[in-house]
Amino acid sequence: MELDVVSLSRFQFAMTALYHFLFVPLTLGLSMLLAIMETVYVTTGRAIWRQMTQFWGVLFGINFVLGVATGLTMEFQFGMNWSYYSHYVGDIFGAPLAVEGLMAFFLEATFVGLFFFGWDKLSKLGHLAATWAVAIGSNFSALWILIANGWMQNPVGAAFNPQTMRMEMVDFFEVVFNPVAQAKFVHTVSAGYVAASFFVLGVSAWYMLKGRHIALAKRSMTVAASFGLAASLSVVVLGDESGYLATEHQKMKLAAIESMWETEPAPAAFTAFGFPDQAARETHFAIHIPWLTGLVSTRSLNTEVPGIRDLVDLAKLRIRQGIVAYDALQGIRAAGGSGEPIPAAAQENFEANGRQLGYAYLLRRYVDDPRQATDAQIDQAAWDTVPQVAPLFWTFRIMVGLGVFFIVMMVTFFYLASRRRLDRYRWLLWVAVFSIPLPWVAIESGWFVAEFGRQPWIIEGVLPTAAAVSHLGIWDVLFTICGFVVIYTTLAIIEVKLMLKAIRKGPAFDNAHPKPNASLPSPGMHGAKPVPAE
Template identity: 70%
Template sequence: MEFDIVDLSRLQFALTVLYHFLFVPLTLGLSILVAIMETVYVMTNRPIWRQMTKFWGMLFGINFVLGVATGITMEFQFGMNWSYYSHYVGDIFGAPLAIEGLMAFFMEATFVGLFFFGWDKLSKVAHLVVAWLVAIGSNFSALWILIANGWMQNPVGAEFNPLSMRMEMTSFFEVMFNEVAQAKFVHTVSAGYVTASVFVLGVSAWYMLKGRHFELARRSIAVAAAFGLASAFSVVILGDESGYSATHSQKMKLAAIEGMWETQPAPAEFTLFGIPDQAARETHYALHIPYVMGLIGTRSLQTVIPGIDDLEAIAEARVRSGIIAFDALMEIRAKKGDVPPEITAQFEDHSNDLGFALLLKRYVEDPRQATEAQIVKAATDTVPTVWPLFWAFRVMVALGFSFVAVMGYFFFMANWKGMQFPRWSLRLAVAIIPAPWIAAELGWIVAELGRQPWTVDGVLPTALSVSHLSVADLLITLFGFVAFYTVLFIIEMGLMIKYIKKGPYMDVRETEEWQRKHEMRLSSSGEPQPLPAE
């Protein structure tokens, strides 16, 4: 079997990032749910809310630690496996990663220790502040990571410097307020909130089915359903925002997701179902809904969304323009500083297309020597593989809508039907626990596979981004990760299940104490008795 450095590096990145992302969404959402529960505890003083905070906090901790540990891998991996990428765009891409550490991760990691160890050392309010700082830190982490990722999708605020042979930042504000990054951030954290809500809902439903910990379960469902419904709505709406921003910045990705080969008259129709055929360049058995795509993508009835064929023709023109830029770059490099102005002008006119010339490096050492056939091939390479995008996107969207339905149902039952959940609905809540993870991983696949063949869209091809390593290097680390991560996953799941089965730690003395005081208060005011706390 023939191994290729690029494919092995991509496989390793995909596996480690998808694995990392098993833990991240739950961290994002559960940190906030736990902080909400603790807020209720501080406001009402009822011990049950403290016990809920501790119980869900414990599960948060088991999950959090693996998110942190596998995140280190991601930070190392750019340098280890993608060293040309690191050199080429580190000037821009490194900054948000470092700011993430400074602004967010430091806060999250410093306070998470205090969250677990500080119950007896801090006042109630101080501990609550710590819980919120952990939650805010986690969410800010996501912001900076997605600013970095957003720049890969839509590289704004940077230009190529021929002297240092890399991209350099021209505007930090453009990088930070990149519309793709902002849309991605809100979409991703909402997805995290949905994940945590489905998790809390599912585990609580399981307790109800087993007839255990009713007081904890019903309150947890109330919180999870309300938070989950709001998040499920926002994940769908903000996903639409992502789509809208893709219309101008990532046209090829959008066309590939739609399996839209030819440009259609506006407003374009949405393909609900179909079988994309890359070779024939058409989508078979397509089931269309008129107007919808045009409305989602452009929010107008006139703007045209270009199809794959037209985009490929544009790419071919850009490859040719890129060769001119490459030619000028070689001149500039050979002259070392003493560059005639017409060469500089030639480079500046075409430098935006330099990346397209680099696509040719797969076929020919010097892009200036490329044949017609190679240029056409490079242009064809700009079309990502359509079928996985087409399907991953549709399953993700369907799951997104189903979360709105489930959360809406539980929200309604919790608030207007006195928590009388039929058993089938509780079983459903348990059964869908894995669904948000599937949706989140598919979302990553759509975003990153849709960017191929680029690591940085239009700037740096994936094939050029890798380190100069041997296949043996990559196989060792790949097998190492797979073995190591599998063992950790089994251990993690084992602990999660153990602690869910064990259930919350109910401090009987504390609860009875509170109960006694509460009843004294009530008997003096003559109001009706509340439900006894567990």
């Protein structure tokens, strides 16, 4: 990584986003699991389901507080590190963020208080409604954030205004119902559900291994396995939809993920293994699975998936069209500044080529005035549209491999739960315990693929990342990076310690709702000695 303001600003935002997204998936998933558990309590009246809701609610609360603390600072970075981005697209990007704060976050935060302090002050149905409001608010928060992020991947419902030099919203509903945003939303929240399911499954398995809270652990594992199985299957289906949309809107990202340097005859093969070589522009020792990429990305047998070289040639064409648009823009702005009528030729050229204006800005790395760019500089800028292939290639395969593992795990525990055999295989319980971090590895990998894969664009095809940063010094950014890392690492350690303390302590039982009856453990785990199921 070059030590410049652009790279350091990217690294800072990546670090803060990575830390923040340690907390978000668990908030999304646990809020839904709490609502499910309390629904069972209200419909059955069995005290243990109330105790389950309260216990997992404590862990949810710890995670929620730290998620809010790490999330607030992220939005300030748009003004601190990405001021030109905020100026350029603030009218569009700011709208979903404002709606998220006004509608979703305040809904969630308000009812979190009722969830924790309303157990003996609200009716059963009233408290259940508050719990579902927390779950709905959490998911609505994710919706609006992902609408904003999806617009960066597929900028619809907006147009560039030559007079203000800004992107302006022309259709709010097109932004909201952006297919990329909707696919990212359902895919992301499903991944959060998987993370929470593995968390509940693993903690409950630890209780089973220790012979503590057996009744609570078994019921929690059953809920987690059922919910997690549905979520893990959904992640695969919705990930397929994301791949299909990438074929339409982010062809270079897809080609880089597949390390596909040349366009292959339809249907394109999937590169299961290989060593991408960016310098040589080829993939060594590649092992292909016929047809798979073509079927997933195009859902057909006769549609080609363009390779990197052909996409670079297309980028060269777009850069040249962008230069025409840039030249026309200068004529329009000059006429506007002098009060003269806008030349018809300039207006016509901009209308014909204005959508490629962002490609002209790629040349700013090599020349101040894109109109003065040489053929060699245009070639360099076109190859800059290719992200680093090897990190994308391997990260994507880690994510997919873990996704398959999640399905196998959830199918296994769902089967054991249905047969009432959750305590039969101790080694499987240990697998569940040690699998707790894996969904976070998959989720962070997915975000890396999504965000790293669209470089060099901060807004796909509209604004290069290098053009979006604030005018800061290198030491200014380095200082804030160090500050964020220290503070966020401290917060992460605090959360882990609080979580572990709450887990070791176990569920608390109040006098109004006594402990459930003790249950006998299986001889394979505790012999014939009865273990109380708190």
